[in-house]
Amino acid sequence: MSANALQTAVVTRLAGDPDLIAIIGEGRVFDRLISRAEPPYLVMGEASTSDFSTGDGDGSEHRFEIEAWTRQNGRRQAVEMADAVRAALHDADLAVDGAVLINLRHDRTVSRRVAKSGLHVARLRFRAVTEP
Numbered sequence: 433m434s435a436n437a438l439q440t441a442v443v444t445r446l447a448g449d450p451d452l453i454a455i456i457g458e459g460r461v462f463d464r465l466i467s468r469a470e471p472p473y474l475v476m477g478e479a480s481t482s483d484f485s486t487g488d489g490d491g492s493e494h495r496f497e498i499e500a501w502t503r504q505n506g507r508r509q510a511v512e513m514a515d516a517v518r519a520a521l522h523d524a525d526l527a528v529d530g531a532v533l534i535n536l537r538h539d540r541t542v543s544r545r546v547a548k549s550g551l552h553v554a555r556l557r558f559r560a561v562t563e564p
Contacts, residue, residue, distance in 0.1 A: 434531035
């Protein structure tokens with residue numbers, strides 16, 4: 433299954449995107465939640481993979497979230513981060529180890545303030561299809 437390879441390709445693309453780095457700085461894209469990370473940062477969120485095979489061949493459908501967390505400048509910065517993530521990934525041609533990326537599309541973005549922490553988060557949902 434190409435889910436881990438897809439995640440690696442996504443994190444690599446985001447970590448090297450100059451527009452995103454200009455907003456959050458280098459070393460602020462994580463594939464897992466880092467408990468002591470200080471915002472702003474991006475982290476891979478919920479992900480699922482399902483069979484997307486056809487009569488012509490095998491395939492996988494991947495749905496995943498990327499979370500943009502910020503404290504300063506609140507929702508404005510979270511949405512600015514989300515816009516940069518979308519620009520970097522929507523219809524991107526990523527090299528996925530061991531698979532062919534057929535498409536990668538942004539599905540939706542939802543932003544909110546987390547009352548308990550005072551942080552703002554924008555959650556972006558993407559859909560990708562891969563073939564072996």
